Amino acid sequence: MPKWLTPEPIKTNLLAVLPLDPEMIPTTLRPWLTDIAYRMKCPLDFVAATCIAMLSSLIGTRLTIKPKFHDDWTVVPNLWGAVIGDPSTMKTPSMSEVCKPVNRIAIESHNEFLLEMQRYEAEQATTDAQKKVFLSQEQDRLKGKKVEHPVSYPEIPQKPTERRYLINDATVEKIADLLNENPAGLLQLRDELIGLLAGWDKSGREQDRAFFLEAWNGIGSMTIDRIGRGTTHVNNVCLSLFGGIQPGKLLGYLRDATGYENDGFVQRLQLAVYPDKTPWSYVDEYPDKQARDNAFKLIRRIAESSFLSISYEADEYNRFAYTRFEPAAQQVFKDWLIEWETQILQNETGLLLEHFTKYRSLMPSLALIFHVVNCEADSSEVQGTQKQLVSIDAARMAVKWCEYLQSHARRIYGLLDSVSEVAAKDLLRHLKAGALKDGFKVREVRQKGWTGLTSADAVDSALSELISRNWLKEVIPPAPVTGRPEAPHYLIHPQLISQNA
Structure with a gap:
């Protein structure tokens, strides 16, 4: 009987992230979102990011922004994002609660x-x-x-x-039909983004990935030819995307993105947040009805608004209605973009550079969303032909969000520096569930097909980490006189065996 030492916990050393200051949430929505986070004991980041993605889809192509004063560069506020966290961190419940107004x-x-x-x-x-x-x-x-x-x-x-707002599970062909009926755009909401990504890898669905990637910027068009369905022309391919994902499952796609399979999907998740866990405590309180009612009314106004008082109409040179920054806000954007291009991007490489490059459209998109929220919350009439341009307050709030999201992006991509720890935590979770018997071999782990543990390198790194932390012992059989040597097997700490007995 081998002698066992006390097993050590496996901790992933995550980079620090900036906390989400409630002041970074528009005033009318702030009490509602903070109340949800408090009662659910989930990070405020989860509900705030979900809300912004939802608002971006409600605005869609109905109102765009020209970030530069003279140039005709146009940005559709179409955003993708994700809430990232371990199981039982209230990812799905928080998203569902925030999307109740749109569901209604x-x-x-x-x-x-x-x-x-x-x-x-x-x-x-x-x-x-x-x-x-x-x-x-x-x-x-x-x-x-x-x-x-x-x-x-x-x-x-x-x-x-039918005016549609949300889709959950639909084929690309059906999404194309729905976009033709809803040219302002749609929100694809998924409890687990991994399910959507896995669908793209199925035989016969290889083109789905290209369709979604094309839909990210919200200004494209596409022609889909299918033998059975014929030809479908989609004039506005505008699709917001938001969902939950676990760090270990995301890590597999991050690893792929470092090689030839880098399609830019992860880099498009501009609203991806990976906050620290919220300490749990028992809460049983009524929802803040006033805050909820005010938020619901505001979201309905945004969904039904024509934006006439804050937009210039589309014409032969402008495909969509648009607005611009007011002079003071224009200077905020200019200063931010210059610093971003010369100070931030110049010092980045690899995936982070690809990710941060897309902030050029993220900042004006956020500013436009905050501007719409503020204008619809105020809803005061504008006299004559005067337009309510994007305010300096909305621009400054957008800059704060870019700084905040930048820290989360660094934590997310920093997972690549903790591959062995993440793989070990995944394998340990399966061991605690009794999914492997004492004395298992490497091939048994790979045959399970568990996410993040399908390659030989991933399994080897996970085993090495668990051995070093006293959860496993490697047993190498004696070399035979003839024939191939037997593969090593692994003994499981008695503490785990007794838990599963």
Whole structure:
């Protein structure tokens, strides 16, 4: 019986991140979001990032921003992001709670669509009957008969379309149809982003990844040709994306991004947050009804707004309605961009450089979103042709968010420096669940197909880490006289075996 030492905990040394100051949340939304985070005991970062992604999808292509004073560079505030955390950190519940206003609007929209369909079907039945009368009349006319009371060909009723806001699980072909019906854009919300990514790797779905990557900037168009469905032209490919993901599962995609499989997906998750865990305590309090009602009303106004008082209309040179920074805010953007390009990007390489390069559009997108929130919360009428340009307050808040998100990006990509620790934590979790028997071998681990533990290097690093921390012991069988040597097997600490007994 081997002698065992006390096993040591496995800790991943994460880089520090900036905390999310509640003052970085627009005033009308702040009490609602902080109340959710307090009652759920989840990081405020989770609910705030989800809310911004939701707002970006509600604005979509209905209002864009030209960040420079003279240039026609146009940015659609279409944002992707993720909440990153270990299991049981309230990722899914926090996202679901924040998206309740949009879900309510979506249900009302669906019910209205059903009523419109009923009217349409009744009109269609009348039209079909009128067509038969018209055809009978024309047959009589061709036969030389006199038509006493001629009728004209009926006007064809227009089939209604449903205003959609959210999608959860849909094929690219169906998303293309929905985008044609909803050119302002949609929000793809996933409890686990890993499910979406795994779908892209399935045989026959290889083009899905390209479609999503094209949809990130919100200004593209696409033509999809399929043998069965024919040709579909999508004029506005604008799709926001948000979901939850565990650090260990994200690490696999980060590793892929360092090689030939770097498609730029992770770098597009500009609203990705990986905060420290919130200390748990028992809370049982009523929701802040006033804060919730105010937030719901504001989100509904944004969803239904025409933005006429804060936008210049689209024309032959501008595909979408747009706005600009006011002079003071323009200077804030200019100063920020100069510093970003000359001080930050000049000192970055690799994945972080690719990630931070996309902040050029992130900052004006955030500023526009905060501007829309502030204007709709105030909703005061603007006289004449004067427009409410993006304010200096919105621009400054956007700069603070870029600084905050920059720290989270460094923590996320810093996971690549802790590959062995993350793999060891994943393997230890499976050992605690009793998924492997005492004396297992390397091939048994790889045969399980566990995320992050499919390659020989990942399994070897995980085993080495667990051995060094006294969770496992490696046993190398004696070399045989003839034949191939037997592979090493691994003994599990009795503490784990007794837990699973």
